[in-house]
Amino acid sequence: MNGLFPQQLVDIHVVILHKEEGAGLGFSIAGGSDLESKALTVHKVFPSGLAAQEGTIQRGDEVLSINGHTLRGVTHTDATSALRQARSLQLAVVVVCKGAEEGHGCRTEDLHPAVVLHSAPLTVELQKGAAGVGFTLEGGRGSIHGDRALVINRIFAGGAAEQSGLQRGDELLQVQGVSLQDMTRFEAWNMIKALPEGVITAVLRRGQGGGE
Incomplete structure (x- = not known):
């Protein structure tokens, strides 16, 4: 070696x-x-x-x-x-x-651990119910800090996101096969809200320090 x-x-x-x-x-x-x-x-x-x-x-x-x-x-x-x-x-x-x-x-x-963490997207399934997906987003295109990645900034206790293992700081790349890369936070959130209840497939990249 x-x-x-x-x-x-x-x-x-x-x-x-x-x-x-x-x-x-x-x-x-x-x-x-x-x-x-x-x-x-x-x-x-x-x-x-x-x-x-x-x-x-x-x-x-x-x-x-x-x-x-x-x-x-x-x-x-x-x-x-x-x-x-x-x-x-x-x-x-x-x-x-x-x-x-x-x-x-x-x-x-x-x-360096960050290289590995930032290079391997995870595919997660979460069950959207009447209470929604159980997380909020920040960032996106044209945010107050400029064009940023869409990142989960809050996880609600007991919600769908927590049960699926999503974590604060996860970068959301795709939902149901639709890329969120060029969306504003408002556009992405409206698309997620419009999805029917049931299983949602999300592709995300775990941020540095998020762990597995």
Whole structure:
């Protein structure tokens, strides 16, 4: 082990694939903790598949997580199972690391913790009831502090957000497959309020110090 290595060698990409329910992600994986090549890497990118159309994921990239499920240290069977489960959703969030092929590896434990925390979105399901989603937002495009990320600034005790494990400081990226990146807080909040009661899928990025 050559200890710490320059941070720029580790190139972590968060890839969001919008897809039809039942469609595959367009790549196969090799490796696993039970195999000689322990790191899980992209084995093949199918020419007409989703990953090829999006363009970021390439053969040899290390796959760190799929839809918030970490693939570090899992068996090949568990990894293919995570790939298969992603077929049933209309959104797939894949975190890959480039540079593994050149022998740098993607040992995220060698990075500053904030780099890891800020690079791996989580997918969370919360049950919206009559009382709403159980959190408030701050930030957004055109906020009093300028264009900012939409961040959860308050969690109501016993509400849907608390029960789903959301935390103050979480950055909200998507709700029900809709990106919130360019919305004002008012626009995002109106969209969330307009959603019918039931299960809501949110993609978020845990802020520094938020923990898991």
